[in-house]
Amino acid sequence: MLVLVVYCHPVETSFHAALHEEVVRNLRAAGHEVDDCDLYAEGFDPVLSREERLGYHEVPSNQIPLKPYVERLQWAEGIVFCFPTWCFGLPAMLKGYFDRLFMPGVAFDLRDPQNVKPMLTNIQRISAVVTYGRPRWVAWYMGDPPRKIVTRYMRRLTGKQARVDYHAHYHMNVATEPQRRRFLARVGSAMARFA
Template identity: 80%
Template sequence: MRVLVVYCHPVETSFASAMHQEVLRNLRAAGHEVDDCDLYAEGFNPVMSREERLGYHDVPANRVPLQPYIERLERAEAIVFCFPTWCFGLPAMLKGWFDRLLMPGVAFDISDPANVRPMLRNIKRISAVVTYGRPRWMAWYMGDPPRKIITRYMKRLTAAQARVDYHAHYHMNVATEAQLDRFKARVGAAMAAFR
């Protein structure tokens, strides 16, 4: 399977970085073709410009600024997101990836605004590996936007056909080494069995 891994964290010594490497290692060992999109390493610009916003609905001209990223997304059969939750949301760079890339003519067809149609039918599988600084109950109280974006919004863009799983480690601020090791092992096993 062609798997696009979208990773977002600026620090190479972080737990998120270790999880990113665990994801890559196990997907490759399972025989998948992996496209590793490290947003910080690639210098992805998360800011939608005035010109991009004005041309947002101008299909296909809206694709021009992001064509290489769009091609990677359209080539993928699966996506694995790997990121921390900051302020109960996506990191700004990853939010910018969603804002700029998931647009008309790429993620959905809005030619009939009353009947928007999903276009990411090439994506059959979605997964996420996510960390939170606070406990699960607090993320739930805040509405857990990252979980909803991955498990609801992304799934909707595939016409609800993609299988989705969400691997979350809550309360990183007080996590023990043993807890982190167990989470890493659980994610590694999930990626090794990824289908």
């Protein structure tokens, strides 16, 4: 399978960096072709400019500023997001990736606004590896936007055909080393079975 890994964390010594490495290593060991998109390392600009917003609906010229990222997304058969939850949402860098890249002509067909059609039908498999600083009940109380973006919004953009899983480690603020090791192993096993 052709798998796009979208990784978003600025610190190379973080637990999330170890999770990212585990994701990529196990996907490759399982025989998948992996495009490893490290948003911070690549210097991705998350800011939707005035010009981009004004041309947002102008297909296909709206894709010109992000052509390489559009091609990578359209290439993928599977996608794995690897990110921390900050302020109960996506990190700004990843939110900007969604804001700029998931546009008309790429993620959805908006020619008939009453009948929006999904365009990421090339993606058959979606997964996410996510950490939270707070317990699960607090994320639930806050509505858990990251989980909804991955399990609902992303799946909808595939025409509701993609299989989705979501691997979350809650309460990272007090996680012990054995808890982190267990989650790392769980993520590795999930990626080894990714199909």
